[in-house]
Every structure is written in structure tokens, then in C-alpha cells.
Amino acid sequence: MAGTAGAALALLPVAASAHAQLVGSSPAPGAVLATLPATVDLYFTEPVTPAGRGISVYGPDGRLVSNGTARAQGVQLTVGLGAAMDGTYAVIWTVIAADTHPSRGEITFSVGHSSPVRGPGLGGGDVGLVSPIGLVLQSLGRWLHFAGFALGFGAATYALFVAGDPRPMRLAGAGVALLLVAEPLALFAQTASFDPAQTFDGDALTSALASSFGRVLGLRVAAAILLWAVLGALRQAPWLRWSIPALGGALALVDATAAHGTPALPQPLGLLLNALHVSAMGVWVGGLAAFAIAPSGGFGRVAAWSAGLLIVSGAALALLHFANPLQVMTTAYGEILLVKLPLVGAALYLAWRARRRWELAALVAVLAVAAVLVSLPPPR
């Protein structure tokens, strides 16, 4: 079991980064061409995998004119075009970035003259490069996942290592249940992010599951089930309790691959930083919930240490995700971070005043905000 963390490290994808954004295209957005080109080429901020068709091009008559699934080559995505007709073409792209985050967008170009855009369109109102409902579902899924992580691993670790009292162990069972609810939700969030109408569509779901996202999802479910197995085994093999924090650390690493990459840091460092943030979160939040069931004097120190780690690693993450301080005010990501900080402050204050229940409530709110944060594209 101790090898789990090492194994998880070995399985990490090569270049995790943030949500893929469109940086260029041929034809350029809004271009008016004399004849229809043979292909549409899109260029992204990072290597992408097509989701579903990847690129769908709709002709002036609203009919699909692109051929099959787009081909990905690093940061470039290409699809061939079929019919030729004068008027305006709509290009809709749906891709998955190396960090499994979905993104989508639309550009248009014209042949000969422009005409009203006829294709299905994205419906507008996209937040953070995905459909609004997709963003909500993603955040909800992550929130449940974080809460499940905290209860599953944090509460058990507290019971086994800090309090030496088995009563909070049932929280770990609840954590497993939360994790198992969160992961399917994350799947539907992924499909809804591309197209809410296709949330339950078989092809959309299968394509999501066959992608890198599907792999991470599989590992997350596996971690939850493994935790459940270990909880059963603990009764006869107390020494196995070490596997709980180890497994928690491994899941934190898996989560880190699906959080935003930090292009400024060597990849393993970025992952460790992220995993550290998540693990410390688990120890504090899960420990606090367990403390309510079986208080132990040792918890104060543990909580203080994890809070400290959270602040340091959180500050580092924040620095890494902003190119300049102004972005804190000008991007959705920055605004959400500005909501997170006072909530963290409130939690710290309540912890200091030993108002445990309110402290827990504040932390649950912090988790919700963090869930939104990780669902939005960071400025860097």
C-alpha cells in the first residue's frame, strides 16, 4: 500500500496546465475568404485532445460540413471541410486540456460574403470557457469531492493517529459515500460543460470516459473503493492504518493532476504543492469534523500546522496563477479568490476563538469557493 503514492506519481500525465484557450486559427476569426479552405486549423495555449468531434463547422445553411473527428497535433487541432457554399460558417470547438479541464468556444468566418449564422451555436453566456450549467455542476462535483476527501481521509487519520478513538471512523464511511456521489456528478459536469443538451448523451459520456478525464475519474473512484476496503481490513490489521494517510496523499496527487497546472514550476513541484494544499485541507476539515465527535487535546496543534501549510501553499499557488496583480480584479478567477480569502480569515478567527461548529461551517464554505476556483480558468 505504501507504494500507492509512488505508483500514482508514475502515472501522472506529462504536461498538466490550465484550461486550453484559443490563441489563433486559420481561417482567422471574422475573415472573409474567396474560396472555402480544405481544412480549419485551431491553435491553443497548450496541447489539447478533441472532445466529441473536437471541431464542428456549420455551413451558411446550418448543416454540418466538417468531416468526422478533428485531429490533434500538440497545440493544433485540424478538421477537413466538405461542402462549399458562400456565406458565413460557424466553427465550434470542444477540447480537453492536459489537466482534464473542458473548454469550448466559437468563431466564424465567411466565404464570398457574410450571412446570418445558422448553426446550433453555443447559446452565449459562457463562463470560464464552458456552459454555465456545466460550471455549476463542475463546482458542485468538486465541492462534494473535497468534502468526501476530508471526511474519508482526514477524519479517519484524526481518529487513528490523533485521538486514538474509533468513534469518528463512521465519518470515513460517509466520506466514501460522498466521494462515490461526487465522481458521477463530475462526469455529467464534463459533458454538460460542452453541451448541456448532451449531458446524458451516450456518445458524449463515452467520449468523456475514454479521455484523460475518464482515467482520472477512474482513479478517484478506485481510491474511494480502496479506502472502503482498507476500513474493513483495519479491524484485523491495525498496522494497515498507515495506508489511510498514504492513500489520501495518493488521491491528493491524482487531484493535483486535475487541478490547474503551474507552468512556472517544474511539473512535479507544482503537483506536490497542489497535493500538499489538498492534504492539509483534509487534515484540518476532516479532523475538525471528527473532533466534534471525539474531542482530543492534540487537535489544536495539528489544526494550526495544517492551517499554516494551507496559507503558505495557497499563497504560492495564488502567486503562480497570476501574471500581474491587476488580474485579481479583472478576472473571474481573481474575484473568486477574493471571496475565498475573507472566508479563510473567518475560519481562522473562529478557530482561535474555539467556536468549532462555526469554524467547520466557514471551512465548508471555503471548500465551496475553492471548488468554483478550480473550475474557472486561471489567468496563468
Add this chain to the structure above:
Amino acid sequence: MRRIHYAWIVAAVTWFTLLAAAGFRSTPAVLIVPLQHEFGWSRATISIAVSINLMLFGLFAPFAGGLMERFGVRRVVVGALLTVSAGSGLTVFMHQPWQLDLLWGVVVGVGTGSMATVLAAIVANRWFVQRRGLVLGALTAAGATGQLIFLPALAWLAVNMGWRTAALVVASAALLGIPLVALFMRDRPADVGLRAYGATEADEPAPPLRNPVRAALGGLAMGARNRNFWLLAGSFFICGASTNGLIGTHLIPASIDHGMPEVTAASMLAFIGIFDVAGTMISGWLTDRLDSRWLLFWYYGLRGLSLLFLPYAFGMQYFGLFLFIVFYGLDWVATVPPTVALTADTFGRRNLGVVYGWIFASHQLGAAGAAFAAGAVRTYFGDYQLAFMTSGVLCLLAAGLVIRINRTRGQETVAAAPLPAASY
């Protein structure tokens, strides 16, 4: 010099029988393509016969257990060999899909099902008190490995001499087995004036005499009331799904999808078969010494992790696949000896045959289900990733199931719980 205990002779005969039966069972897999060429039947059509065969191989097991209790092991095995021989030989004349379903599916499925691991369980338990785990391990390895190692030879026959030759070779092999079994197989140690190997007075089981169908259904009724039965059957369902069903059927096409030559892919399965012999023998030996639940916990846990690793292994070319073959191969059927031991502990050796028969049926249901589901997933997703990851997760689930089995009957309890009874 002391004469060799007759139990070993019975074990040897059983070993060959199981090896052959497993080979017979898996033959349809190599016939799929030749049959498709000759008759123009679709893969789906032919797969139905394979599914029936896999299902009956398991579903008939409890009844075979009952039959053996009633008519004796020797007669049932001779009958089964005759059945297989007839089923396989008659295929030479078929020209309609339903005849394939009937012969390879039903007849061969029932025939091989009567010689499946229930036979191993009964022989090991009647003839051995000491070394039971080891014998069971060896017998089980024969049953599982037989499904893999004959495939290359049968495929070669089918390609070079035509599928009819392959079918006739199977039919004659089954016929050849009959004198061997008739001469050397004995039902019980008492028949040759012996006690079971390593048995004392107190161990002697009473010979049950029951109606086979009633016995089989009674075994199910008895099992269904017991929580351990469901835990064992559930984990064994997953076992079947993640071995025969998934890897046994789909590893080759999946490897080809990833650009591996067919011959290389086929030898990978053969290697899994070889590691499996080692793994199952070791497992039998361990079962004699350690807590079976813990063995299963680790087997399923490691199998689950290796399956989760498989999609990544394909990306790492041969080294990754080699790692997979070793880890996965070592516990392909290593799960059987501890599962049988736990069944015997819970239900007593008297009832082992019928109850284990149902647990094994669940194994084959899992196998048939997974063989079909993975094929569907491949058709639909264009990739096996989901199938591999799902079965990996299921194996971890099985690890959680087996560790929750209660110990009963005269076994020493291991390390008492360190924490007071809690609700986890």
C-alpha cells in the same frame, strides 16, 4: 519404501482431466474466425455460442456437484468426457447457427462444466486433509491454465488444417481420457480401503446420499441465508469478470488495437498462463498457512491496481505490459484456493461441493457478462479503457468484500481488534 498414497494418483488423474476440460471449453474462441469465413456468420452470432458455453460451464457446476455426490465422481466424469466428445465431434456436420449454439454452447458447456473446479474442490476435500490447499491450487491452476495454453496449438490447427480438424482433435482427446479416468479414478478413500491423506478417525465425513437437483438447490438455499455466501459469490463474480471475461477474451484484440502483432499478443496470454501456474501453486501453499481472507484481500487489491495501471501500460510499450503480465498473471486464479477454503470453513466440508458450485456459477456469470460487456464497450467507445478501469475498480471492491467475511468454525482468530468494536 512406503507406497505412494492413492490420493496422489487421484489428484494426478483429476489434474489431467481439468486441464483437458479447460482446453475443450476455450476451443470456440479460436474457431470464431474460421467459422465466420466458412459460413459467413457474424461475430455476434458466433459469440452467442461462446457466451452460452461460458455460462453453462459455471451454471452447471452446482448440479455437477450434486451428481457427483449421488452417482460418484468417476461415472460423472466419464459421462462428461463422452458428452464433450460427442458435442465437439458432431460440429463437423453442422451448417446452421443454432447447431453451433447447441453443440459448442450447450453440449460442450454442460460437459466441461461437469468437470470444472467443482471437481477440484470435491477431490481435494475428500482425498486430502493435509496439503489440501496445495492440491487445490494445483488442480485449479490446471483448470485455468488449460484455457490459455492450448489456444496457440488449436489456433494453428484451425488455420493450417481447418477448424474441423481442431474439433476432431478435441473430440478424440476427450475419448482418450475415458479409459484413464475409468481405470484410476476412485470416488472416496474408503473405496480403496484408505483414509484421506493425513486424516485421522475424527475427520471422516459421512457419505451423503441425495437427489442431485435437490442437493444443488438445497445448497443454494443454504448459501443464500448466509452473509458469507453473498460476499464470496460477489467477489467471485468480480473474479470471473476480471479474468476469463475481460482479459481472457479481450486482451488480444486490445493489444492489437495498440499496434501489437497478433502473435505477440497471443503469447502474452500464454505468459499470463505460466505465471498463473506459479501464482496458484503458491496461493494453495499459502492457503494452508494463512488467513484466507487476507490472501484474497491482497490478491484482489493487487489485481485491481494492475488493471487500473493497464491503460497506462499500453502507453509505456513492452515494459509496462511486462509488469502487468507478471502482477496480473500471478493472481489470475490464485483466488480459488482461499475462496474454496472459506466456503469449506463456513458451510462444512460436507456441503462444500454444492455451495461452492453456486459460488463458481457466480464466477462464470461474471465472466460471461464481462466478455459481452467489454466487447460492447469496445464497439461503442472504440477503446477498452473504460472496461479495464471499471474492472480494476471492481477488484478493489472485491478486496473490500472479502475482508468483511466472518470467520466461523474452528479456526483460530487472528490478531484481536486493537480498537473497541466500532461501526466501520
